[in-house]
Amino acid sequence: MPPPDDVHSSLFNRLVSLADSLVGGIDVIDVADGLVVSCMDFLPVQSVGIMLDDQRGNLRVLASSSEEVRLLELFELQNNEGPCLEAFASGALVSAIDLAAAKGRWPSFVPEAQAQGILAAYALPLQLNARTIGALNLFCSSQDAMTPEGLRIARMMATMATLGILNHWTVRRQERLAEQLQAALNSRIVIEQAKGVLAERSGVPMGVAFEMLRAAARTTRTQLSVVATEVAHGRASLDDLSNLRDLTNTPADDSTTEG
Amino acid sequence: MRVTTSPDDGTAELSVAIEMVCRMALEEGRQEGLEGFAVSRCSQQSYAGVLFASDSRAHQLEVVQETIGEGPGPTAMRDLVPVIVSDLSEQVWAHSWVHFVREAESLGVDCVFAFPVHVGAVLLGLLTVHGDEPVELSDSKTRTLLLLSDTLATVMLAPDPQSGKSGPPWGDGLGTGQAVTHQAVGMVSEQVGVSLEDALLALQGHAFASGASLVEVAEAVVDRRIRWGDAGVEQIPPRSPQPRRGEDTGNAPT
Numbered sequence: 001m002p003p004p005d006d007v008h009s010s011l012f013n014r015l016v017s018l019a020d021s022l023v024g025g026i027d028v029i030d031v032a033d034g035l036v037v038s039c040m041d042f043l044p045v046q047s048v049g050i051m052l053d054d055q056r057g058n059l060r061v062l063a064s065s066s067e068e069v070r071l072l073e074l075f076e077l078q079n080n081e082g083p084c085l086e087a088f089a090s091g092a093l094v095s096a097i098d099l100a101a102a103k104g105r106w107p108s109f110v111p112e113a114q115a116q117g118i119l120a121a122y123a124l125p126l127q128l129n130a131r132t133i134g135a136l137n138l139f140c141s142s143q144d145a146m147t148p149e150g151l152r153i154a155r156m157m158a159t160m161a162t163l164g165i166l167n168h169w170t171v172r173r174q175e176r177l178a179e180q181l182q183a184a185l186n187s188r189i190v191i192e193q194a195k196g197v198l199a200e201r202s203g204v205p206m207g208v209a210f211e212m213l214r215a216a217a218r219t220t221r222t223q224l225s226v227v228a229t230e231v232a233h234g235r236a237s238l239d240d241l242s243n244l245r246d247l248t249n250t251p252a253d254d255s256t257t258e259g
Numbered sequence: 260m261r262v263t264t265s266p267d268d269g270t271a272e273l274s275v276a277i278e279m280v281c282r283m284a285l286e287e288g289r290q291e292g293l294e295g296f297a298v299s300r301c302s303q304q305s306y307a308g309v310l311f312a313s314d315s316r317a318h319q320l321e322v323v324q325e326t327i328g329e330g331p332g333p334t335a336m337r338d339l340v341p342v343i344v345s346d347l348s349e350q351v352w353a354h355s356w357v358h359f360v361r362e363a364e365s366l367g368v369d370c371v372f373a374f375p376v377h378v379g380a381v382l383l384g385l386l387t388v389h390g391d392e393p394v395e396l397s398d399s400k401t402r403t404l405l406l407l408s409d410t411l412a413t414v415m416l417a418p419d420p421q422s423g424k425s426g427p428p429w430g431d432g433l434g435t436g437q438a439v440t441h442q443a444v445g446m447v448s449e450q451v452g453v454s455l456e457d458a459l460l461a462l463q464g465h466a467f468a469s470g471a472s473l474v475e476v477a478e479a480v481v482d483r484r485i486r487w488g489d490a491g492v493e494q495i496p497p498r499s500p501q502p503r504r505g506e507d508t509g510n511a512p513t
Binding site for chain 1: 338339340341342343344345379380396398401402405406409438441442443444445446447448449450452454455481
């Protein structure tokens with residue numbers, strides 16, 4: 001285990017670069033994905049997701065640590081019950097330190113989460129001006145992993161997510177809120193379209209297609225949503241995609257549809 | 260009645276369907292200061308004909324924005340997000356839309372709410388609601404108008420009111436919130452080699468013809484039970500000797 005100083009300084013550097021990303025040309029998908037990846041890097045978690053109010057009565061996934069179908073479905077399931085829905089509705093942190101004990105509270109969510117190896121779950125509301133616009137979900141594969149410091153870091157991530165999604169200067173006006181939330185959801189749609197194009201072209205599951213997008217963004221140092229837009233509109237070449245597959249170490253397999 | 264892209268074909272039926280869909284929202288809306296509704300078709304990010312207007316002022320508001328090219332409608336079409344103007348007399352609007360504000364005020368309009376009717380980046384139309392007094396759009400009214408714009412998207416892709424797809428007008432409509440729909444659009448655009456918009460139309464056309472919902476067709480595409488080939492939609496035989504759990508080939512829409 002690295003000495004605490006190294007971890008702290010590396011976390012500090014990451015926070016600085018996340019903060020920078022909020023003042024540059026803000027790309028919601030990039031910010032959200034960056035935060036999800038940072039939570040994975042610095043918190044004792046198995047998976048992370050950011051969910052957003054679509055203003056129609058649903059919570060939609062804006063970003064996820066992995067886009068394996070089972071994980072995404074677990075997030076979506078929380079439209080009916082679960083820590084995320086509670087955090088969103090109450091505007092307060094929800095801690096299920098022992099998920100098994102919460103089975104009565106969330107009879108559908110808990111068994112499905114446990115089946116994915118999740119033993120503890122936390123949800124932090126994304127809030128601005130006392131209005132909750134979504135939630136940050138953290139799933140842990142052990143019960144004792146999360147610490148108070150970890151939750152403080154998570155809260156900082158949640159605040160940054162909110163700032164990345166909403167331009168807080170303008171959203172004091174209720175009017176701007178709808179515009180900005182819907183714009184964030186629109187960006188997410190392009191990601192899904194790009195996943196479809198890649199999944200078809202390379203014969204890979206959706207989860208792998210997403211990793212290919214991420215890898216391409218990383219190696220070309222472009223924003224994830226820019227890569228997704230190019231791929232979705234058929235403007236990214238096949239050569240790029242073969243290289244991307246190598247980067248994610250995934251063999252093409254036409255028969256796989258799970259993911 | 261098959262959907263076509265020509266504005267002269269099927270417009271009357273489409274207008275009837277839209278009016279049916281808007282009627283309930285109109286009645287509720289009037290109780291909260293939302294006086295008039297208009298729905299325009301859009302093509303290439305611009306106005307392509309008013310399909311429904313609840314009164315002449317609503318109609319005029321569309322004509323004005325189309326003519327001068329500025330206002331909540333043009334902005335909503337360009338950015339594909341709702342444009343909410345609770346009080347047109349505020350300075351910020353006069354700055355952005357000098358001509359529109361003047362025209363709208365001369366019509367007695369004091370608030371305007373423009374919602375794009377779209378599926379992802381595919382813009383199909385525009386819903387514009389206005390009032391003659393300032394109105395703070397509540398969360399619940401925002402929700403109603405978003406759901407209405409989703410439903411209008413379904414209607415505009417499959418305009419036949421007798422299409423057999425019944426259900427409450429505020430249903431999921433196109434399933435526009437579902438990731439699987441957009442993934443299928445990406446897959447089909449790759450399979451056929453067409454734009455995302457044309458892929459969406461192909462999916463919806465197939466759903467309409469086979470009596471399935473768009474989401475059902477999308478799921479079949481993403482699960483690789485059907486695909487678009489040279490000869491149109493093809494069933495894909497399952498790889499394993501037995502159907503996978505939950506995949507009865509008899510259920511695949513064709």
